Amino acid sequence: MSSLKKLNQYFKKYTSTIIWGSIFLMASNFFLVWIPVFLRRTVDQISNVELQTSSGNLDSIVTVLFNSSASWPLAKNALFLVGAVLLSGILLFATRQTLIVASRKIEFDLRNDIFNKLLKLPQRFYSNYKSGEIYVRATEDVSKVREYFGPAYMYTINTLTRAGFIITMMIIVSPELTMWALLPLPFLSAFAYWISGYINNYSRIIQEQYSDIAGRAKESFSSIRLIKAYNREKHEQKRFDKESESYRTKKLRLDLVESLFHPTLNLLIGLSIVIVVWKAGQLVIEGQLTVGNILEYIVYVAYLTWPVASLGYTVNRFQQSMASWKRIDELLTEDVEISDHAQTNFDVQSIEGGIEFRDVSFKYPGAEEYALKNVNLKVEAGQNAAIVGRTGSGKTTLVQLVPRLYDATEGQILIDGQDISTISLELLRKNIGLVPQDTFLFSDTIGENIAFGTRNADQNEIEEAAEKAQVRDNILDFEEQFETILGERGITLSGGQKQRTAIARALIRDPKIIILDDSLSAVDTKTEEAILQHLRNELKGRTTLMISHRISTIKDADVIYYLEDGTVVEQGTHKELLEQEGRYSVMYHKQLIEQELAEI
Numbered sequence: 001m002s003s004l005k006k007l008n009q010y011f012k013k014y015t016s017t018i019i020w021g022s023i024f025l026m027a028s029n030f031f032l033v034w035i036p037v038f039l040r041r042t043v044d045q046i047s048n049v050e051l052q053t054s055s056g057n058l059d060s061i062v063t064v065l066f067n068s069s070a071s072w073p074l075a076k077n078a079l080f081l082v083g084a085v086l087l088s089g090i091l092l093f094a095t096r097q098t099l100i101v102a103s104r105k106i107e108f109d110l111r112n113d114i115f116n117k118l119l120k121l122p123q124r125f126y127s128n129y130k131s132g133e134i135y136v137r138a139t140e141d142v143s144k145v146r147e148y149f150g151p152a153y154m155y156t157i158n159t160l161t162r163a164g165f166i167i168t169m170m171i172i173v174s175p176e177l178t179m180w181a182l183l184p185l186p187f188l189s190a191f192a193y194w195i196s197g198y199i200n201n202y203s204r205i206i207q208e209q210y211s212d213i214a215g216r217a218k219e220s221f222s223s224i225r226l227i228k229a230y231n232r233e234k235h236e237q238k239r240f241d242k243e244s245e246s247y248r249t250k251k252l253r254l255d256l257v258e259s260l261f262h263p264t265l266n267l268l269i270g271l272s273i274v275i276v277v278w279k280a281g282q283l284v285i286e287g288q289l290t291v292g293n294i295l296e297y298i299v300y301v302a303y304l305t306w307p308v309a310s311l312g313y314t315v316n317r318f319q320q321s322m323a324s325w326k327r328i329d330e331l332l333t334e335d336v337e338i339s340d341h342a343q344t345n346f347d348v349q350s351i352e353g354g355i356e357f358r359d360v361s362f363k364y365p366g367a368e369e370y371a372l373k374n375v376n377l378k379v380e381a382g383q384n385a386a387i388v389g390r391t392g393s394g395k396t397t398l399v400q401l402v403p404r405l406y407d408a409t410e411g412q413i414l415i416d417g418q419d420i421s422t423i424s425l426e427l428l429r430k431n432i433g434l435v436p437q438d439t440f441l442f443s444d445t446i447g448e449n450i451a452f453g454t455r456n457a458d459q460n461e462i463e464e465a466a467e468k469a470q471v472r473d474n475i476l477d478f479e480e481q482f483e484t485i486l487g488e489r490g491i492t493l494s495g496g497q498k499q500r501t502a503i504a505r506a507l508i509r510d511p512k513i514i515i516l517d518d519s520l521s522a523v524d525t526k527t528e529e530a531i532l533q534h535l536r537n538e539l540k541g542r543t544t545l546m547i548s549h550r551i552s553t554i555k556d557a558d559v560i561y562y563l564e565d566g567t568v569v570e571q572g573t574h575k576e577l578l579e580q581e582g583r584y585s586v587m588y589h590k591q592l593i594e595q596e597l598a599e600i
């Protein structure tokens, strides 16, 4: 399906509303063109009376108008005039209520589709795009596309119907004067096209500059502690001033161009009117037109100028909408990759938790090197496995493959003997409690943060999970307890409290598989030991993959895998690995010495 066809799919749902809106708009323009006609008639009637009165002064004209047979046609004209104005106005209101409302609904549908798609897109997508870029597509680009459905469509119909009606009326009165009156209008349209293009492009540049300033300010405030500690206030101020100055210069230039827009437009409109008055004046003298015709033409020109100018503006908006749609379409057609498919076995309804890696290799998208190479490991359901290794050895990469945040490049991962790609994603992820290395807590209550990922967890369950993760007592110490707001609007938890809250979040789901990626790194060894004592009970019966840099954390594991450069180089229990006297043993003895030194 072509890109534009896909865009028009969004139209379909609201076809009848859009047809009604277009009818209202045409009808509104139909009544609008009668306004100058009634104005002309009124003026002509008044000037006739003026000719009939001998003195020609205002009093005598008014007396004649209200006492003679002229008053009824004049009142009739006034009534028609008011009627045309009212009908045209009401219909214009109805147009906006249909077309603009439909465009808002389309915008809503589109934004929901984008958000829905974003939630399905794999981790790979988020590594390739900057978050700001994604944000712009879901907000600004959607608003620009709305303009295609709303204002751009409305202005086009408006210009076409209004110009059609008005030019017909003008030609009926005088083809020659019509030609003269329309002469400056193409220039008006071209000027509006050129200037709105300039304004749009420049506004985009300014918008980008503004995003940079906002980003810089956000970064400065989030790292305020670091800035203060490193005495970097002046440096930050200078950097901000520089960008702010560049923003101001650009904004002032845009203001200058914008200030030129309306006066130039008025100049061109004024030129049209001058031509009309000059030419029509000649025709009146020649007796071909009445004085009322001059007024009628001036109003026609005034009615035509904005739609004609908006044509140039609309073409520009249309081009912008298409550029935005292209970016959105790119996102909507992104490959979801990791999703259920024809081979998904929906008969599998539960998971025991046995994990096996068979010759698994993995390369990050765009990376040259493999992050994992021929990894083989087998963890029985309910077993506690540990993964250790130097930093950058591939530990996090390995565990991310289990909930399919990425798919293995080569090899196979099995759960209970089934290839994970054939297990439904929902079932798989429902049964995995992942506590990532860098804990993320939402700006919400602690309770809501723990309940994230469950449906309708009650207070007891939340407290129980907090207890299991050994963070309940800390939470109860806060004044608002589980209702304490975290993040930007609230308090900041300590590193260790954050990690334990994240563990509670994983435990509340009662998963068969628990992945702890260096999840207790922020607490000291003693606290860690106490937490682990407690956790071990909770982890019983669940398959656990535990990553840690501290051997003290994982020495009781059923099986330990030592990773180096993405490859498992040693495996076994703590005792077996020490006997091997390999890398694990070296790491263990090094940590022992460090600990002893720390205790001295």
Ligand SMILES: Nc1ncnc2c1ncn2[C@@H]1O[C@H](COP(=O)(O)OP(=O)(O)OP(=O)(O)O)[C@@H](O)[C@H]1O
Residues within 6 Å of the ligand: 127, 364, 365, 367, 371, 389, 390, 391, 392, 393, 394, 395, 396, 397, 398, 437
């Ligand atoms: N999103 C990514 N894109 C490209 N390369 C990545 C990405 N994430 C990690 N890597 C690379 O993959 C390798 C393994 O990283 P990984 O995070 O798995 O190591 P780790 O053993 O968990 O390290 P640490 O102990 O420091 O957490 C590293 O060389 C890292 O630079």
